[in-house]
Amino acid sequence: MTGIGTESSAMESARMTQSEAAGEAILLDGKAFAATIRTRVADHVSRLAADHGIVPGLAVVLVGEDPASQVYVRMKGKQTREAGMASFEHRLDATVSQADLLDLVRQLNVDPAVHGILVQLPLPEQVDTGAVLDAIDPAKDVDGFHVSNVGRLGAGQKAMVPCTPLGCLMLLRDHLGSLSGLDAVVLGRSNIVGKPMAQLLLRESCTVTIAHSRTRDLAEVTRRADILVAAVGRPGMVTGDMLKPGATVIDVGINRITEGDATRLVGDCDFASCREVAGAITPVPGGVGPMTIACLLANTITACCRANGLAEPEGLTL
Numbered sequence: 001m002t003g004i005g006t007e008s009s010a011m012e013s014a015r016m017t018q019s020e021a022a023g024e025a026i027l028l029d030g031k032a033f034a035a036t037i038r039t040r041v042a043d044h045v046s047r048l049a050a051d052h053g054i055v056p057g058l059a060v061v062l063v064g065e066d067p068a069s070q071v072y073v074r075m076k077g078k079q080t081r082e083a084g085m086a087s088f089e090h091r092l093d094a095t096v097s098q099a100d101l102l103d104l105v106r107q108l109n110v111d112p113a114v115h116g117i118l119v120q121l122p123l124p125e126q127v128d129t130g131a132v133l134d135a136i137d138p139a140k141d142v143d144g145f146h147v148s149n150v151g152r153l154g155a156g157q158k159a160m161v162p163c164t165p166l167g168c169l170m171l172l173r174d175h176l177g178s179l180s181g182l183d184a185v186v187l188g189r190s191n192i193v194g195k196p197m198a199q200l201l202l203r204e205s206c207t208v209t210i211a212h213s214r215t216r217d218l219a220e221v222t223r224r225a226d227i228l229v230a231a232v233g234r235p236g237m238v239t240g241d242m243l244k245p246g247a248t249v250i251d252v253g254i255n256r257i258t259e260g261d262a263t264r265l266v267g268d269c270d271f272a273s274c275r276e277v278a279g280a281i282t283p284v285p286g287g288v289g290p291m292t293i294a295c296l297l298a299n300t301i302t303a304c305c306r307a308n309g310l311a312e313p314e315g316l317t318l
């Protein structure tokens with residue numbers, strides 16, 4: 001019993017008969033599941049206010065004017081406020097110095113109204129990203145990128161868990177129940193998705209392989225996967241022939257491609273061929289993306305509860 005996503009489980013099983021009849025993969029509806037998590041977050045926020053007079057607060061720092069980053073930051077702010085939490089947005093010029101950015105982070109570290117801090121990535125090149133992430137108070141590190149949270153996750157200690165892998169794991173548990181003994185292949189070895197995802201799957205007792213750009217005979221590796229998590233940022237690189245029939249496929253890729261004068265979001269998986277072979281697959285959009293933001297809100301509640309010595313919020317942590 002995961003405690004997470006019973007509503008969406010019910011939706012999945014309703015959909016299962018339809019999909020099986022069509023010989024196509026079940027769609028793992030991250031958009032619907034994320035809405036469920038946001039409702040849980042909003043419930044916790046009401047309770048924190050009523051019982052303790054606490055309003056959880058999330059600070060988001062955006063440096064520069066990257067259009068995609070602006071969209072994500074706007075979505076995060078909107079959903080934070082809709083859940084009843086306080087949203088603090090800090091926009092800095094693309095030319096900001098490392099020292100000024102560190103000053104802002106330190107100010108947020110000591111601000112009692114701020115329980116979570118997220119510095120939107122990527123940062124401009126004059127800034128040392130690792131130094132900025134490690135300046136964040138680990139207790140407020142809702143992205144789970146601080147080296148101390150990375151270490152704690154690896155050591156099996158209580159940590160802040162990166163939002164995208166956390167969302168992927170919630171989808172997997174919701175669909176599969178126990179993951180114990182399953183072969184999991186993570187495609188991609190980034191610090192923000194691939195590596196923490198592998199740690200979480202290992203914690204679930206999967207047999208974990210991390211594949212990447214230098215992996216030899218990739219298809220031979222991916223065809224062993226009961227669970228395939230694709231996080232490489234290459235549109236359509238996973239095709240149906242690379243999958244074990246019935247595999248559960250989590251597509252983390254968010255690639256904006258231009259077709260004529262329209263743009264379209266596609267994942268790292270070639271959806272048309274993968275859905276013929278997979279047992280279940282996340283769509284892009286509407287899969288992992290919405291789960292990432294929902295988990296950011298969940299992590300903010302978790303950080304707030306821990307900061308105030310309150311019990312872990314049920315259904316929002318691992």
Ligand SMILES: Nc1nc(=O)c2c([nH]1)NC[C@@H]1CN(c3ccc(C(=O)N[C@@H](CCC(=O)O)C(=O)O)cc3)C=[N+]21
Binds near residue numbers: 118120143289
């Ligand atoms: N410090 C930091 N933490 C992050 O978590 C972080 C970051 N930096 N930098 C950028 C990436 C990207 N990211 C996404 C979140 C939600 C969607 C999302 O909701 N996508 C929608 C589509 C939205 C659209 O139309 O663009 C979907 O997939 O359905 C996508 C991408 C968080 N990131």
